[in-house]
Amino acid sequence: MNQQVEILLVEDSETDAAMTIRALKKSNLANKLLHLQDGAAALDFIFGLGEYLGRPVENQPNVILLDVKMPKINGIEVLRKIRADERTKRIPVVMLTSSKEDPDIQKCYNLGANSYVVKPLAFDEFQKAVSDLGLYWMIVNQPPA
Numbered sequence: 584m585n586q587q588v589e590i591l592l593v594e595d596s597e598t599d600a601a602m603t604i605r606a607l608k609k610s611n612l613a614n615k616l617l618h619l620q621d622g623a624a625a626l627d628f629i630f631g632l633g634e635y636l637g638r639p640v641e642n643q644p645n646v647i648l649l650d651v652k653m654p655k656i657n658g659i660e661v662l663r664k665i666r667a668d669e670r671t672k673r674i675p676v677v678m679l680t681s682s683k684e685d686p687d688i689q690k691c692y693n694l695g696a697n698s699y700v701v702k703p704l705a706f707d708e709f710q711k712a713v714s715d716l717g718l719y720w721m722i723v724n725q726p727p728a
Contacts, residue, residue: 589615589721591644593625593661594679595653599702603648603679606713612721617644622656625649626664629671643674646720651680651687659690666695675720679713 590607594600600618607613619625625647627633631640647665651658658678665671677698678691691699700716703709 587615587642588617588628589645590617590717591625591628591647592616592618593620593622593647593653593658594618594650595620596650599650599681602706602709603713606710607717609710610714610717612714612717621654622658622661624655625661626656629665629674630668640670643671645726646675646677648677648679648716651678651682651691659687659694662691662694662696673726675724675726677716677720679716 590612592600592603594603600620604613604616604618607616617628619628624633628635628638629640629643629647631638649658649661658680662676662678665674665676672695675697676695677700678696679700679702680687681702683701688699698716700712703712
């Protein structure tokens, strides 16, 4: 993959991923989006391993939208590894999840999540929440150089 990925969506639910992508497309924010279905694939992409071997690690997404409960490696462990590495610790990570469990919220913030958003059940609310997230992290937020 030579193209720059601006948004990395890590979501195992096809339905939630499709709704997220649709909401980002509506805001014209999905042109440079990569959707991966589990934490292991996300870590391979972020650190240039596995099928992404040789991908320049310095070429990181502007924001990672990360589900908490996923197969192989969960979102909390992905966040832990991102924050533990000097090359990736400043990438904004938004936990986008259906988990309202306080221990998950505490762990994510303790590990350095930038935001924790519980997915609304109603599609219109979900679409607005994702659109607002995309606009904030892609347009409003000013990352370090």
